[in-house]
Amino acid sequence: MAADDGDPTKFAAIYDSSSPSHPLLSKPSTSALDSPRRSDPESDPTQFLQISYNFGPRTFKDIPFLLLFDLLVLSTFGFGIFSIFHRNNDYGNSSSFTYDFTSSSCVKNSTFTKISDGYYWASSSVMYGMVSSSDPVFEKDLIWTLVVTLILSVPFCFSVLLLLKHYTKQIVYACLPLFVLFPIFFNVYWFVACTLSSSCSDALPLAYRILVLVFVFLIIGIIVWIIVANWHRIDLTIQIISVASDALSKNLKLFVVLPLLTLGLVVYYAPIVVFLVFARFNGKFVPRELDGQYFCEWKEDSWVPAYYALAILTMIWSLAVMVEMQVYVISGAIAQWYFSKEDSIPKKCIRSSLRNAFGQSFGTICVSGLLICIVRVVRAIVDNAREENTQGIVNMVLRCCANALLGALDYLNKFTINFAAITGEAYCTSAKMTYELLRRNLLSAVFVETVSTRILTGIVFVLSAAYAVATWAVLRGVSNLGIDSYVVAVLAWVLLIVILAFFVHVLDDVIDTIYVCYAIDRDKGDVCKQEVHEVYVHLPISRSTRSSLIPNALNA
Template sequence: MAADDGDPTKFAAISSSSSPLLSKPSTSALDSPRRSSDPESDPTQFLQISYNFGPRPFKDVAFLLLFDLFVFSTFGFGVFSVFHRNTDYGDSSSFSYDLASTSCLKVSTFTRFSNSYWSDPVFEKDLIWTLVVTLILSAPFCFLVLLLLKHYTKQIVYACLPLFVLFPIFFNVYWFVACTLSSSCSDALPLAYRVLLLVFVFLIVGVIVWIIVANWHRIELTIQIIGVASDALSKNLKLFVVLPLLILGLVVYYAPIVVFLVFARFNGEFVPREVDGDEYVCEWKEDSWVPAYYALAIITMIWSLAVMVEMQVYVISGAIAQWYFSKEDSMPKKCIRSSLRNAFGQSFGTICLSGILVGVVRVVRAIVDNAREENPQGIVNFALRCCANALLGAFDYLNKFTINFAAITGESYCTSAKMTYELLRRNLLSAVFVETVSTRILTGIVFVLSAAYAVATWAVLRGVSSLGVDSYLVAILAWLLLTVVLAFFVHVLDNVIDTIYVCYAIDRDKGDVCKQEVHEVYVHLPISRSTRSALIPNALNA
């Protein structure tokens, strides 16, 4: 054994196949064999990766310019559509066909339209007040959930797990009994359909139970991951101000584009169309450039939405990474501001590239799903769908942590994707799996809390208002609003978990420990190559 331990060839083989350890090697003998064993590897993968606090160069400038071109073209042609509009749009009764000029001429007419609207002032008042109160309470509600997840993660998770099953069962039985007792509901929905829907919901509950049982051995690890992420997010509470402002900014940005799309329809003229023999009618014909503008504006809106989502991920990752790589007794000042500055500055081209790729993938996936529903048969269609799903899966595999890495290092999109893959591969970490159970549990907690709020809202409305059956609808809308807000909270927490995972991988790669509490949790995550995991203890013993 002593002779084997001293064999430099065997030591090089072991060190080249094992992952970087959590403690920094005392000599450089560990690195040189690993580098020489893989001469074709990219040298950049062995650089000491860390958060780039210094000035960053502009990356992916071409996509920044392309995005700006789309935006300026959308707004430029939109302004043109407003000033070039035809004020006679929609007034076809004012035009008649003139036989002498073979064109449509405007005649003097006067048309009056009268519309009557029915509304229920009691329903509208209670609905508006309920939604306003829900929106106001949603902010402290999110902070309360974050506080509970930070300090009482285990208690919250184990208390909500039974409710994942009991709440659907309760609502399923309740609506079935209520619909059976109501003559109007039972007439509209026959007994056979009610039973079928009842059984279908129970099948869904059975699937939920199976998921919980199958992943029970990972519940404890999930609890620790959620606790660590909640603690990191609590150190960056300003994110809950910045991220909603980004959404509000997107809404404000969308408003003029929607106006331009409306006014684009007003660009055209009335032209004659032959109907029966020598009879002609005047109909509206849009200018030839209007459909192209619609396509341009819709592409710009989809791309802008994807850019906003990726920018949120970038800002979250930048702020959390600065917290992670800071000293225990200090917190970087203006970390969110610096992350925003990088997002709107040097890395905006990277975010634009990521946004257009994500947008294209979402559109392609929607087309594939729609094609499967419309024409599910045929070996050619099946093969094309398989190829498309394989390509989309490959993109998800490479794109999983790319923006997180770009926010940390300031690298370009392609470089970040490559270095992230190499970073995780070297450290035997998965590029697609962090802990999916945490997302499912957080989603279940959102469902339980929002459902409890909806029940409380319904009880209050039944006691203080005269809505009657409409109180169910108001409670459902309040439930939807709170679910959307809490789902956004879960989205932020998921990105925090992903960012910490990348930071943990960087620590492993450097042989460093910046946050001991993170290493104590994330070290239990499964590795991507189980057959090579046995080499780690051997390397430690060596």
């Protein structure tokens, strides 16, 4: 069965013009089974179309992009090592160089070398003394607070996952009022505190405080409107989050692998940053004339700006590749769980996903990462042009074309990497097959359930805000920070919300992967996970279609 799942001739059947355009939701009738066309697989290959997780051996895909990425990385490291050994140790010692009228060049004056070095060492000592003379109590409390927050974030994430798995309905309905009450509390609190504080009231006049207060209340009103407008989809969202949390709880090793991948990216970045620093040391002092006076000026080698562009491009592409690799690993692990038997979980599923991600499918991940980089860069250029208020019909047409292109790429890339992780196909093949798969089964490639992401984001905000308030109360009771306790509490809130945002990102990827697996099930007329079908069958075909889920289905 594994060999059949990876057979490209079966995948090619999707592109046949005779492929049915209706979902295969029901089992074939008896007459269909008895027909000669059904009994002869070669007469119509689409009759036995099977798309499932490819457990068999996979071949390398998108090799040109893999070689291009490797070439950029090797060039970055190669020229970086060259910059270290080719550096000019006189960088920064401009005072030790003087203009020689005889040779019309800058020559090093050994008399000032030691003085210059001593000056720089003295300056460094003074700067170090200024930096180290900050408040030691604030630094100590801040470091301890962040360390404790980082340690507590691990059991905190697991607790949130278990609560979402077993008590999703209670958690969501308990947090929904807090989505509004917490912002109202913080808005009123800062307004009153700033009014009572003379320094704050002097820095921010009453008119500006009222303006900020009203603006925040308008944002809160928008949040209330979003909740009311999507109230009919709350029950469906609860079930989707519950199913995704259950699937994620079956693959808890992802919370070890994914942070390690992020840590690996940081380690990978470290030498590149060092290379960028040493690249500045490649150059020489050249004479420059100003108002008839000659002095020596540092000039970088001509290749240094090009190396900066190369290194930055490599770092951006590597970041996008790491993000897509995490999605690939999540999709591979969840897909193996989905297509396994009810009572069995595949062993070493995360290891096999990592092996495929760093092996046969690495080129596919590079393509996806490159497309993400292009989309982000082009979108930043378009947004910058819009902020500059550039007038003209040509600029307007160009912006519309760019937005249409970016929307098409987002549409194309939505589930492509998830499908590639399941089948092991190349990027373009996966994109086309995903579109055809969802089209045949009347599913949307854009809409899964965006409300789930908004609710999860709101839950993260509520929990992290509650933690920040508790942190501030503890600091006020055990330390003498005073007003600095607000700063420490805010930094702890930022750290926790970043970690929980990563948790939400993982859960979103799980939801998308289960959606693709559900589409594959519908295409085959199969049911691998009954609890998934009972929930995902209620997803609307388009954003304007309301869910037909009966609210009391949760109590069934």
